[in-house]
Amino acid sequence: MSGAPRWTVASVHEALLAKKTSARELAQEFYAQIEQRNPELNAFLALCPDRAYAQADRVDAIVAQGKPLGRLAGVPVAIKDVISTEGVRTTCGSKILEDYTPPYDATAIERLERAGAVIMGKTNCDEFAMGSSNENSAYGPVRNPIALDRVPGGSSGGSAAAVAAGLSVVALGTDTGGSIRQPGAYCGVPAMMPTYGRVSRYGLIAFASSLDRIGPFATNITDAATVMSVIAGHDSNDSTSAALAVPEYAAEIEKSVAGLRIGIPEDYFGAGLDAEVKNKVQAGITLLERHGCKRVPLKMPHTDYAIATYYVIATAEASSNLARYDGVRYGLRVQGNTLMEMYRKTRERGFGPEVKRRIMLGTYALSSGYYDAYYLRAQKVRSLIARDFAEAFEKVDAIITPTAPTAAFRLGEKTADPLEMYLADIYTVTGSLAGVPGISVPCGKSAAGLPIGMQIFGSHFGEARILQLARGFEKAGGFSI
Ligand code: GLN
Secondary structure, three states: OOOOOOOOOHHHHHHOOOOOOOHHHHHHHHHHHEEEEEHHHHHHHOOOOOOHHHHHHHHHHHHHHHOOOOOOOEEEEEEEEEEOOOOEOOOOOOHHOOOOOOOOOOOHHHHHHOOOEEEEEOOOOHHOOOOOOOOOOOOOOOOOEOOEEEEOOOOHHHHHHHHHHHOOOOEEEEEEEOHHHHHHHHHHOEEEEOOOOOOOOOOOOOOOOOOOOOEEEEOHHHHHHHHHHHHHHOOOOOOOOOOOOOOOOOHHOOOOOOOOOEEOOOEHOOOOOHHHHHHHHHHHHHHHHHHEEEEEEEEOOHHHHHHHHHHHHHHHHHHHHHOOOOOOOOOOOOOOOOOHHHHHHHHHHHHOOOHHHHHHHHHHOOOOOOOOOHHHHHHHHHHHHHHHHEEEHHHOOOEEEEEOOOOOOOOOOOOOOOHHHHHOOEEEEEHHHHHHOOEEEEEEEEEOOOOOEOOOOOOOOOHHHHHHHHHHHHHHOOOOO
């Protein structure tokens, strides 16, 4: 990195108004950085300079006219490659969509651009967002900018790495079981999964529709809050998006955290948790206590079942969602002598091993004779996990846990054992199943210099509260990037 101070949403805004830079110059500066760092990091799969410069010029024209600027005017943004962008190749990290260019923008993209954001390109990710290390991408892994021999986490590894390396000011990722929060933790940047239904999924290419969410990566909490206010809110194109007013989060979060009750579930601090991670998260909790938060010990007894439940439900939904890639309507087609052969060859050639594993698992869980034993039972356990959260939020304002059991692992370290890889999500999938919001904030580094993340869960649509805690932690010196 250049050593120059990082750009933030606020500093971009000020610099544009003071005419210290233009949106076009800023885009050029970021593209130069991307050109320099991306060959090593592999964070971006596609760049869209035409679109970026056209948007930058629109912003510069507004500055020249002295008209009010949008909240994200001129801010360079990176987008995970599972979110549709009109005219910009969107692969989902898969060979099956290698040549797919969406004919429309996702709602989140439309809202970002309406606020003046400059979309720079699409970021690498695990294929169809299935993974915890970014090693399941058909386009090669992403390297963690903090330690190049380590994974950036997954599945939104490219977005996390882009923000951590200063290749964009903010980024969008998606989270189904941890894919925003865990890479945020591994790359040392704040990363937020909103409540299910808070941000429209229109244009998000589906993995598991009852779990998928879009959310931001940023280098400070205020920027994450601003992006949230821009992308959240009801959308008639997504019937699961909530018709609730969206707070001006960046204003809400300056409130003091004194008096807030933070729940600490013992179930998240047991066997399997790395000692350094445990120490840093506990130190983070202590810092919040010193600023007036009240610690409340909690029990969330169904936590142990979350991984199994998640991997039944997520794979079942994936097996159904991915049925659409049949060589007829989208992406890759491998010819065959019969229609069946064409389907088979297309899917065999187009999907990678992890995606195939999940389609098989999910198809099995949904098959007649096994449905009751797996899918139905998993749905029941999902309700119990949601009830653990509902009961906890009768007693506390937020729940604090580690984001992941360890810091970033080495490339290749877990690829041979899918179960071990799945355990990287042990603390994040619970909130995914319950539908509640969660944010990962950096809370220090391991002795080896690897970032560690602290996760804050909130109640449904309680994003303001957890952003307020995250901001309180940041103001107290909990982290700075
Ligand atoms: N790592 C988890 C999985 O592989 C979560 C992925 C995600 O949140 N998209 O399913």
